[in-house]
Each structure stands twice: as structure tokens, then as C-alpha cells.
Amino acid sequence: MSVGFFQVPFPQNEPVKEYRPGSPERASLKAALAEATSTVRDIPMYIGGEEVRTETKNPIVAPHNHQQVLAYYHEGDAQHVERAITAALNAKEAWAAMAWEHRLSIFLKAAELLAGPYRAKINAATMLGQSKNAYQAEIDSACEMIDFLRFNVQYATEIYQDQPRSSAGIWNRTEYRPLEGFVFALTPFNFTAIAGNLPTAPAMLGNTVVWKPAIQQVYSAQVLMEVFREAGVPDGVINLIYVDGPLAGEVIFQHADFAGIHFTGSTKVFQTIWKTIGENIGRYKTYPRIVGETGGKDFVMVHESADAKAVATGLVRGAFEYQGQKCSAASRAYLPFTMWEEVKNYMLADLREIKTGSVEDFSNFVNAVIDERAFDKIAAYIDNAKNDPTIEVVAGGTHDKSQGYFVQPTILLTQDPLSVTMCEEIFGPVLTIYLYNPDSFEETLELVDQTSPYALTGSIFAKDRYAVELAARKLSNAAGNFYINDKPTGAVVGQQPFGGSRASGTNDKAGSALNLMRWVSPRVIKETFVTPTQYSYPFLANE
Incomplete structure (x- = not known):
């Protein structure tokens, strides 16, 4: 037999097909x-x-x-x-x-x-x-x-x-x-x-x-x-x-x-x-x-220098793609109160456009959670939050399992940074936001680090490089995959090897x-x- 030190074909990331209307991949998938x-x-x-x-x-x-x-x-x-x-x-x-x-x-x-x-x-x-x-x-x-x-x-x-x-x-x-x-x-x-x-x-x-x-x-x-x-x-x-x-x-x-x-x-x-x-x-x-x-209780930390539209897009995608059922999904966010109205308006505009329903209808961005057990768990978190006087339901908050296990993308605004939905993994389309004083950026970084036992993914949105550097240093053990000016999901093989420590x-x-x-x-x-x-x-x- 022949023997040699063989070079395997050098890997390249597989291109992602878009499935636009009229494309061959869309027709093939529908078939x-x-x-x-x-x-x-x-x-x-x-x-x-x-x-x-x-x-x-x-x-x-x-x-x-x-x-x-x-x-x-x-x-x-x-x-x-x-x-x-x-x-x-x-x-x-x-x-x-x-x-x-x-x-x-x-x-x-x-x-x-x-x-x-x-x-x-x-x-x-x-x-x-x-x-x-x-x-x-x-x-x-x-x-x-x-x-x-x-x-x-x-x-x-x-x-x-x-x-x-x-x-x-x-x-x-x-x-x-x-x-x-x-x-x-x-x-x-x-x-x-x-x-x-x-x-x-x-x-x-x-x-x-x-x-x-x-x-x-x-x-x-x-x-x-x-x-x-x-x-x-x-x-x-x-x-x-x-x-x-x-x-x-x-x-x-x-x-x-x-x-x-x-x-x-x-x-x-x-x-x-x-x-x-x-x-x-x-x-x-x-x-x-x-x-x-x-598991993960993945965070998005926002500095006052961040671009509000980029933050809103990162939160919508990071929290609600695949119904939040990603280990890396954004489920808690920390925003300076000075940015909240602008970010909220952008997010609400997106959510007004987002449709929920069957995967066979390609216009649906959000689909069902995996089963009844998951549905009941997520619904309980949402219903309990509705009864909490320190929490405001900014968007969503509804759920229906009569035909499929559908939970609407839900945004909660909490006055308590240690509220249940800021600390516990929900594994559903629920994002909880806490507003902080922009003068307390460094103290809030410490809060982010100490709130959760998990350390899977997290991100910082900021144009100020000193803020980015400080966040990266303060949160060095809070996430195994750390993102700068991006959502905390979507790791690519060969580019961002995936995994976290602590309870993750x-x-x-x-x-x-x-x-x-x-x-x-x-x-x-x-x-x-x-x-x-x-x-x-x-x-x-x-x-």
C-alpha cells in the first residue's frame, strides 16, 4: 500500500443560501x-x-x-x-x-x-x-x-x-x-x-x-x-x-x-x-x-456611545431568532436610560413587522417553541412577570398553544436587575431589559458579571473604545464567546469556536x-x- 503525509482539502465555510423568492434553493426546499x-x-x-x-x-x-x-x-x-x-x-x-x-x-x-x-x-x-x-x-x-x-x-x-x-x-x-x-x-x-x-x-x-x-x-x-x-x-x-x-x-x-x-x-x-x-x-x-x-443567561451590555439602531437590531435578532431557543440567545440587556426611548421605538417598529406562524410560510420570522412542556414553562415566566409590579411588558406577553406552541416575542422592562427573568434561563423568546445610569457604567459591568451563574455568550455595544476595552476586561470570565458590536449568537465554525465556562x-x-x-x-x-x-x-x- 502507498503511504504519505496527506494534506486534506483546506476547509472553507459553506456559503449560506438566501432562499429569495424565485431562487432555485427556495424551490428545492419547498419541494x-x-x-x-x-x-x-x-x-x-x-x-x-x-x-x-x-x-x-x-x-x-x-x-x-x-x-x-x-x-x-x-x-x-x-x-x-x-x-x-x-x-x-x-x-x-x-x-x-x-x-x-x-x-x-x-x-x-x-x-x-x-x-x-x-x-x-x-x-x-x-x-x-x-x-x-x-x-x-x-x-x-x-x-x-x-x-x-x-x-x-x-x-x-x-x-x-x-x-x-x-x-x-x-x-x-x-x-x-x-x-x-x-x-x-x-x-x-x-x-x-x-x-x-x-x-x-x-x-x-x-x-x-x-x-x-x-x-x-x-x-x-x-x-x-x-x-x-x-x-x-x-x-x-x-x-x-x-x-x-x-x-x-x-x-x-x-x-x-x-x-x-x-x-x-x-x-x-x-x-x-x-x-x-x-x-x-x-x-x-x-x-x-x-x-x-x-445553559446560558446571555447578556447584551450597551454603552451610551452605541448606535441605537444597531443595538435594537442586535437585540431583536439575538433574542427572538429561533424563538430564543439558542444557548447563546440574548435574554438580558443593560441599557443606559438615556438611550431607551430610541432603542425601544426601533425594536417596536421591527416587532410590528415580524410575523409568527408555520415554517412552511416563508414570511414568518418567528415559529413555535419546541413542545408543550417548553411552552408551559415560558408562559409561566411571562404570566408571573405580568403580575410583578416592578416589571413592565413592553411588547408581546401573549401565548397560544391551540394549534401550535406559539409564544409572541416578549420584551420586559424591569426595575430590579436581580429579578427572576434577569437571572434564570428561560429558553424562549423573552428579553428582559434593565436601565442603568450612564454614569454607573463600570458598576453595571460588575452587576452583569455577578448576576448569572452562567458564562456562555455576551456582547458589548459601544463606539467608545475605552468602554469596549473596559467591558472586555471586566467581563473576561462572564462569557466564553464575547461579541463587540454584534448580537451574542451565530458562532461560525473555524471563526468563533463555541463554548463557555462556569455553569455553562x-x-x-x-x-x-x-x-x-x-x-x-x-x-x-x-x-x-x-x-x-x-x-x-x-x-x-x-x-
């Missing part, structure tokens, strides 16, 4: 939506080389029309978790031994499939199953997923190329082995790209994976699995199961071969997982890698080599060409 809604899909689990179906079939409904059944998925139980682990372990040796260039080429092919023949299908599935509009689906399930695959291939290559120095007569080298055991990928509903990245990033490095997506994302997860299989991911490398989370954890976290978890979800769940792993630490062959991105996670930066390094176990090899045959050293000689 994919029509095809998807014309049939009710049957969605099996994928364990080893098998499509696994069970007696328990559950419906998947469209959040914006909960009478519309999109598919039925086959729910598994503990024995399916065990089977998935066994399949992953059985596939491990051959997958880890495969030459790295062949392993990585599979994922480059997956990127090309998503960029081409599967683009409309994955976007349509994300739109229907997760209630995303065409643009939000495009930047997620198409572009970001493609970017994760292409850039991670590049990062993996860079990791393999990083080698130690060697002195005279010695050759030092490093092998980047996969972890010993299997990796558990536990993925969220809100981003198809995150759901796809969490199992594929470890797999690129030779790991085998048990993947449990959020039930609300199963519809698009199945399309991703279809892509992975067509791209050539071998049987057993990525095993897709639909089981209850605690049930899966009960099996996985007690297994001796559990080697790591790649997680995105709630802080409470992640803390429970960490505790469970600690309680079982004596069971494992190795110390498991724990990589997680969790382990900050292992998805979309960078930092994340991929967590999925290797290096072995350093020292080869001595002429081996010493005498024990003594020169210093032992007599004078």
Missing part, C-alpha cells in the same frame, strides 16, 4: 417540505448494521401544528442500550486501525452529501421537526454541520501532525490513539449541527459512539444517520438509539468500557451526569472524558482542535538507535 409532509415516516434505531424496530412506536409532531404527525419513531429500552454498547465495542478495533486518511475521507464525503443532494432534505426535516424557519435551518443543519465535518477533518490532521522533537540518536513520536472504550453522545433538540457534531467529532479520531438524541430532534437525526451511512461510516461506529435519558444513563454510566461523554443540554442534567460518573469512577477502565456545553460547561470549544483533543489518548514512543550497553556515566571516573 422537500411537500415531500416530507406527504408521508408519515417510520424511524428505526440503528444498532450495528441493523435497523431496529420495537413494539413501542411514538409520534413526532410538528411544533407549529401539533395535529400534524410527521413520523413515528421506535422507542428502545435498556437491552437496546446494551446492544448499542456491544456494537460500538465490536466495531472499535477495525475502526481504530483504519488509516486516518480513509477514516477522515468518509466525513468529507458526508459534508459533500449535505452540501448537495441532502441539503434540502436535512433543512426540511429541521424546519418541520424543530420549527425553524428556512434561514435558521440553513445556517444550522446545512452550513454549520458541513463546516463541523470539514473543519474537524482539518483539525484532526493538524493533531496527527503535531510531533515532538528528537535529540541525536533518538526518534520521538506521538500516536494519537482513540479512547479505550466507547463514547456516549447525548445531544439537544435545538441544533441539528450540534446533534451531528457530538457523535462525529469523536468518531473521526477512531472512537466508536452510542448516540442518543433528544426525542424532539429524532426526525432530523434520522436524516443525518442516512447521510453517515451513505458516506460510508461502518456499521457499529455510530449507533443511534431512542431511549429514556435516565434509563440510558443507568446502563452507560455503570459500564466498565465507558470512556467519555460528549454532551449538550441543561446544566442540571450535566451536573447529575458528572456526579453519577464520580460515584462510579471505580468501575471504569480509564478516567472518562467529560465534555459538555450547557467545560468550554472545550466545539469547532476547534481543542474539542478534538479530548477524544484522543496520546502515546509517546521513544526509539533509541544505538542502545547503551554500560551502566556507568562519565562523572563516575576518577580524577
Whole structure:
């Protein structure tokens, strides 16, 4: 066989299509939506080389029309978790031994499939199953997923190329082995790209994976699995199961071969997982890698030198795109009271134009929240705020779940910077604003830093560079992704690797080599060409 140090195709961010009226991508997407809604899909689990179906079939409904059944998925139980682990372990040796260039080429092919023949299908599935509009689906399930695959291939290559120095007569080298055991990928509903990245990033490095997506994302997860299989991911490398989370954890976290978890979800769940792993630490062959991105209470800090229209646009987009169901969504903002009327008027003008409704109507900017549980939680925050005398409902404040789980974009103005909606993650289209005295800018920065246990994203709007510098310094630990004169959402793979610390996670930066390094176990090899045959050293000689 031929051997070489191969250069992979240099990654470029996938261009975002606009879906303007009359464009070919709009026509293609509408056709994919029509095809998807014309049939009710049957969605099996994928364990080893098998499509696994069970007696328990559950419906998947469209959040914006909960009478519309999109598919039925086959729910598994503990024995399916065990089977998935066994399949992953059985596939491990051959997958880890495969030459790295062949392993990585599979994922480059997956990127090309998503960029081409599967683009409309994955976007349509994300739109229907997760209630995303065409643009939000495009930047997620198409572009970001493609970017994760292409850039991670590049990062993996860079990791393999990083080698130690060697002195005279010695050759030092490093092998980047996969972890010993299997990796558990536990993925969220809100981003198809995150759901796809969490199992594929470890797999690129030779790991085998048990993947449990959020039930609300199963519809698009199945399309991703279809892509992975067509791209050539071998049987057993990525095993897709639909089981209850605690049930899966009960099996996985007690297994001796559990080697790591790649997680995105709630802080409470992640803390429970960490505790469970600690309680079982004596069971494992190795110390498991724990990589997680969790919640956020993301801020926008505004200095009086900021442009009011830019602030208003950043807040509307940052808070209400995808119904605020982004870990990075702007959910608390601090404005100087001198700017409030101007910013408010711009925001209200935007909200008067914004339409809410089904994803199939491309004129709707806002769609439904993911399910009834989320709807009820968000509605309760809004209704409680209405009864709080220190809070004014500036916009929105209404909600209706009769047909779909719709919550109108809501702006709250609070007199208390520590009110509930300024502190707790809501995960919905609710923005709370606190007005401060512009003379208290530095003190307000301290308030921003201390208000929330999270540290995921945040931004500063200011033309005054001294203000920008002060905010960046004072808020250095308040956000893992910090934006200057921009909304705190929309991280791009290869440009803004994503992740936060404090209660927001382990900050292992998805979309960078930092994340991929967590999925290797290096072995350093020292080869001595002429081996010493005498024990003594020169210093032992007599004078």
C-alpha cells in the first residue's frame, strides 16, 4: 500500500443560501417540505448494521401544528442500550486501525452529501421537526454541520501532525490513539449541527459512539444517520438509539468500557451526569472524558456611545431568532436610560413587522417553541412577570398553544436587575431589559458579571473604545464567546469556536482542535538507535 503525509482539502465555510423568492434553493426546499409532509415516516434505531424496530412506536409532531404527525419513531429500552454498547465495542478495533486518511475521507464525503443532494432534505426535516424557519435551518443543519465535518477533518490532521522533537540518536513520536472504550453522545433538540457534531467529532479520531438524541430532534437525526451511512461510516461506529435519558444513563454510566461523554443540554442534567460518573469512577477502565456545553443567561451590555439602531437590531435578532431557543440567545440587556426611548421605538417598529406562524410560510420570522412542556414553562415566566409590579411588558406577553406552541416575542422592562427573568434561563423568546445610569457604567459591568451563574455568550455595544476595552476586561470570565458590536449568537465554525465556562460547561470549544483533543489518548514512543550497553556515566571516573 502507498503511504504519505496527506494534506486534506483546506476547509472553507459553506456559503449560506438566501432562499429569495424565485431562487432555485427556495424551490428545492419547498419541494422537500411537500415531500416530507406527504408521508408519515417510520424511524428505526440503528444498532450495528441493523435497523431496529420495537413494539413501542411514538409520534413526532410538528411544533407549529401539533395535529400534524410527521413520523413515528421506535422507542428502545435498556437491552437496546446494551446492544448499542456491544456494537460500538465490536466495531472499535477495525475502526481504530483504519488509516486516518480513509477514516477522515468518509466525513468529507458526508459534508459533500449535505452540501448537495441532502441539503434540502436535512433543512426540511429541521424546519418541520424543530420549527425553524428556512434561514435558521440553513445556517444550522446545512452550513454549520458541513463546516463541523470539514473543519474537524482539518483539525484532526493538524493533531496527527503535531510531533515532538528528537535529540541525536533518538526518534520521538506521538500516536494519537482513540479512547479505550466507547463514547456516549447525548445531544439537544435545538441544533441539528450540534446533534451531528457530538457523535462525529469523536468518531473521526477512531472512537466508536452510542448516540442518543433528544426525542424532539429524532426526525432530523434520522436524516443525518442516512447521510453517515451513505458516506460510508461502518456499521457499529455510530449507533443511534431512542431511549429514556435516565434509563440510558443507568446502563452507560455503570459500564466498565465507558470512556467519555460528549454532551449538550441543561446544566442540571450535566451536573447529575458528572456526579453519577464520580460515584462510579471505580468501575471504569480509564478516567472518562467529560465534555459538555450547557445553559446560558446571555447578556447584551450597551454603552451610551452605541448606535441605537444597531443595538435594537442586535437585540431583536439575538433574542427572538429561533424563538430564543439558542444557548447563546440574548435574554438580558443593560441599557443606559438615556438611550431607551430610541432603542425601544426601533425594536417596536421591527416587532410590528415580524410575523409568527408555520415554517412552511416563508414570511414568518418567528415559529413555535419546541413542545408543550417548553411552552408551559415560558408562559409561566411571562404570566408571573405580568403580575410583578416592578416589571413592565413592553411588547408581546401573549401565548397560544391551540394549534401550535406559539409564544409572541416578549420584551420586559424591569426595575430590579436581580429579578427572576434577569437571572434564570428561560429558553424562549423573552428579553428582559434593565436601565442603568450612564454614569454607573463600570458598576453595571460588575452587576452583569455577578448576576448569572452562567458564562456562555455576551456582547458589548459601544463606539467608545475605552468602554469596549473596559467591558472586555471586566467581563473576561462572564462569557466564553464575547461579541463587540454584534448580537451574542451565530458562532461560525473555524471563526468563533463555541463554548463557555462556569455553569455553562467545560468550554472545550466545539469547532476547534481543542474539542478534538479530548477524544484522543496520546502515546509517546521513544526509539533509541544505538542502545547503551554500560551502566556507568562519565562523572563516575576518577580524577
